Amino acid sequence: MTATQAKPRQPDLKTSLPGPKTAEIMARDQATLSTSYMRPYPFVPDFGKGVWLTDVDGNTMLDFFAGIAVSTTGHAHPHVVQAVQRQIEKFTHVCLTDYPQEITTSLAERLVKHVERPGEKWRVFFSNSGAEAVEAAVKLARNHTGRQHIISTMGSFHGRTYGAITLTGSKTKYKRGFGPLLPAVSHVPYPNPFRPPLGSTPENCGQAVIDHIESLFVGILPADEVAAIIVEPMQGEGGYIVPPADFLPGLRALCDKHGIMLIFDEVQAGMGRTGKMFSFQHFDVQPDIITSAKGIASGMPLGALLAKESVMTWPVGSHGSTYGGNPVAAAASHATLDLLEGQVKHEGCGDSLMDNAAQVGDFILGELKGMQDEFPFIGDVRGRGLFIGIEFVKPDGSPDGALRDQASMMMFEKGLLNLDCGEAVIRISPPLILTREEAATGLDIMRGVFQELK
Template identity: 35%
Template sequence: MGGPAVPQERKLVTAIPGPKSLELNERRRKAVTDAVPTSHPSYIAAAGGGILVDVDGNQIIDLGSGIAVATVGNSNPHVVEKAKAQLDMFTHTCFMVNAYESYVDAAEKINALTPGDFEKRTAFFNSGAEAVENAVKAARSYTGRRAVVVFDNAYHGRTNLTLAMTAKAKPYKKSAYGPFASDIYRMPMSYPYRDNAAAGTKLTGEEAAKRVITQIRTQIGADAVAAIVIEPIQGEGGFIVPAEGFLPSIVEFAKENGIVFVADEVQSGFARTGKMFASEWEGIEPDLVTMAKGIAGGLPLSAVSGRADIMDAAGVGGMGGTYGGNPTAVAAALGALESYEQDGLVARALEIGEVIEGRLAKLQGMYPGVIGDVRGRGAMQAMELVQEGTIEPNPELTNAIADFGTKNGLLLLVTGTYGNVIRFLPPLSISDELLNDAFDVIEEAFAAALA
């Protein structure tokens, strides 16, 4: 799984950020718009395994994987080999002008990997948002309907349509960015931690789904809905795993009413959860799957895959893009898919999950009043921090933990609708030793913040 020969240990050579990172940040401030922020202050020079090496020589434990992009590890040998070979042949033709075999190879492999034993078609794009937009386009073309159902806490992208589909306002959807696309309807998500606290009892997945179905029937009309688009595990919303039975109930409702069910697996796909796709945990078979991030080992690529009749409904020329399925990116994807299979990364995600779950359970036992919930699957885990003894979000403590990690050689990502969730997305090439070192730092962070 390797990557470059980066020593697999946390090491601080300077304060973080170091002088070279500070110097680069001054250059960046004068050259790059403030509209593109960076959450971690170090500038990275090399990476591999579970370590990021910054320009000052600091070795930082990576618990973010570029937001689940470097799932196979940075500079994965399978990815590098295939991408380099493609670069030696040609860099671009545009698949819509001159086709090439690697695009077809990758589409065949994606068709075989995604859930569902039915005839499928795949198209490649550049970003997760593009994949989501094209899935909506296919669903609307197929059904002749316009309404799209999305959920609380959802994140689907930053284009105009996907911003309308995304739930979180700040920093994604300032009013000045609008007007946003119409015919988007938001429904309550199954959020077991908060649902159960509010109800005073356990709300089942079926009950949470009934709440959604009732609202669709009364507020939109089932016969007006083209697509239901949902993340099987919500990413930016806080790694929310819906209650068991919620997703199958929504799938059944969609099937009964001719609605296209779209699983947005951009963050949860490609071995991340200990299944190739998170949909597999409850055996659901989406009509369409959107994917990106972990698909190509760090190169920009996304895809929509699903039922052939739905994908073809967009019509000839209805999908595409100059760079969609760029030959180097699809070659990298073939390398990443090879790594998932040959390096046993689905099983490794489960092993990583066991380590993280154990350490999170220990932490929650130490700080039950402020760690309200721990949740996730495989190597996609999170803890939600709250005000002592309540379910009120605690973004101040969350940021304090993340800042402590930064200063001590640990990259942590803050997420959640309320900014009070720390998510753990390590590359699947990380060692158990690094994971445990990282959680030793997190324990120190809690002790310091709550002293």
């Protein structure tokens, strides 16, 4: 580095963590908020700018998790802030279930353009969250097919409402004590090439899962009673897993054969994060129904159910929501799409945030893979774009959740906000405005932690 080159911005820790104000708010939080909230890291945000978040004690951290893959455009992006402000000054709420609003009509028109193939028409139902979009998807699939059963995957996460939590297959603590859950739901393994299920190999694990479903149809579950298969095209909470290339097309063929709706839950991996608008678009496959939320509106609460027109056949008044498709959230979503599509440029991020996610993601993946020889406890590095998982393993190759927890906390203590997922994985899901230089700063922190753990 020459004397004239500025040193890339670094996390700035002014107190030990937690600082005094953080500790005080955390204590009040614990005294009054629901006992169900997890508080994995002592961090209380005060304000954010771009990929940086500053806590109430003035400690500035680099954000590598984006509020669980939500803050697509970073914190307080001026284009998003302006769009939200403009809409609030016009009107905040006139229920979309009863009255059309141009801002949501044009948002729906914009979203379907990203999925429609020649000769196809899609429609949109707006919700406030991912779980509600999933609920809507299940209701629609049942209503459309007149069938009841839903097949989901192990390791999946689909939300916390009763239907969504039934579909979820990642942790028993989400279900314990809450039953009875939704009837007529089955789970099948997810084809994780790093830990192939059903005695399969990394190469044939996708086909093995499809064969397994077919075997259920022979002995256990009548295929003509199955309304839908719901799957994350890239599994999020379960460990940031990319399935083999033939899995989703294989599921499509299976669904076509049996008249089953194929639902892709894009809540976590969608909206440009993997370098394409939806993560399934890395594979040659088209679902019947898509659920979206999280990154769709840069942190404003919005979810969307997209479905083929031929599938969205539920009658007038059969489904709705007071706030779903709220115009302020819709304004934030338009602004997010402007940046994702590249109609509005973000300095330093190339043609579009989607391209940036692909390029910076490739850089991070390459760097992390390059560290694997030096740090054998990094068993697997995987992902697409800025949807990246690092799996920690013991010398015998089994998942090392304790080491992952330690690494995650050490990264946090050095100013890198991160989040775990799966049994032993750290997920990297930063805002899509992350530059290569900012990525390198995060990678330096990670390398430092890996060296201390060696």
